[in-house]
Amino acid sequence: MNLADTIRAIPDYPKPGIVFRDITTLLGNARAFRRTVDELVQPWAGGKIDKVAGIEARGFILGGAVAHQLSSGFVPIRKKGKLPHETVSIAYSLEYGVDEMEVHKDAILPGERVILVDDLIATGGTAVAAATLIRSLGAVVEAACFIVDLPDLGGADKLRALDVPVRTLIEFAGH
Ligand code: AMP
Numbered sequence: 001m002n003l004a005d006t007i008r009a010i011p012d013y014p015k016p017g018i019v020f021r022d023i024t025t026l027l028g029n030a031r032a033f034r035r036t037v038d039e040l041v042q043p044w045a046g047g048k049i050d051k052v053a054g055i056e057a058r059g060f061i062l063g064g065a066v067a068h069q070l071s072s073g074f075v076p077i078r079k080k081g082k083l084p085h086e087t088v089s090i091a092y093s094l095e096y097g098v099d100e101m102e103v104h105k106d107a108i109l110p111g112e113r114v115i116l117v118d119d120l121i122a123t124g125g126t127a128v129a130a131a132t133l134i135r136s137l138g139a140v141v142e143a144a145c146f147i148v149d150l151p152d153l154g155g156a157d158k159l160r161a162l163d164v165p166v167r168t169l170i171e172f173a174g175h
Contacts, residue, residue: 003171006009006032007148016159021148021172023119027061029132037065038144039169040117044070049142050074050112053103055130056082058119066117074105075114088136092129101126103133120148121168122175124155131164141159143167 006029008022040062053075054063060076067074080089080100084158087102108114114134121127121144133139141164149156149168153175156166 001031001035002145003032003036004172007170015104019172019174021120023058023147026147027100028075033065033088036147036169037062038102040147041066041069042165043167044115044142046114049115051108051114053077053108053114053116053130053134055101055116055118055126059117062119062147063117066115070115072115075103077101077103077133088133090129090133092125094125101129101133103137105137108134108137108139110121112139113142114139115142116144116145116164118144120150121146121159121166122150124153124158127155128158131159131162163175 006026008025010020010022013020049070049072052062052063052067053072056078064074083102083104086105089096089100089102090106091100116130127144134141143165144159145167147169149171151171159166
């Protein structure tokens with residue numbers, strides 16, 4: 001099985017010129033989902049990872065499975081206003097305008113080893129903000145994991161420039 005073939009490409013979604021990489025078809029394929037999680041966690045199998053942080057919303061699905069596999073805790077990084085307890089937040093740029101993401105202040109402790117998870121890295125704006133948020137709590141970002149990298153958009157390189165090791169399983173050219 002070729003994992004890339006289990007991801008559906010939707011041209012011109014959500015707007016003209018963008019090819020949306022729809023991972024719901026991968027998630028719905030039992031063998032593909034298991035293989036994805038197994039391959040993503042492989043470098044840390046048997047190692048000590050305290051927390052897996054997933055980025056809303058597709059990072060939750062994947063991050064929950066990754067955390068289970070690594071016997072780690074799971075921490076949601078959410079859009080502003082969704083978390084009920086005390087939070088720390090960070091603003092980040094989107095293509096148009098800015099947004100904010102948050103994490104519970106007590107969800108990650110100083111010195112903890114954290115793996116960041118999302119489905120896809122494009123420009124890296126989202127993942128860089130999430131890694132910065134985790135570091136602001138004094139934790140160590142051991143790595144950032146994504147199913148898909150769009151290398152032409154440079155996001156993975158931005159993370160590496162911040163000394164965050166990046167693990168991705170599939171690359172698609174373009175955006
Ligand atoms: P970025 O901050 O540019 O790296 O964008 C990453 C976020 O946007 C991730 O949460 C992705 O799920 C989503 N995303 C960006 N581009 C695509 C795409 N072509 N297909 C699917 N999701 C995308």
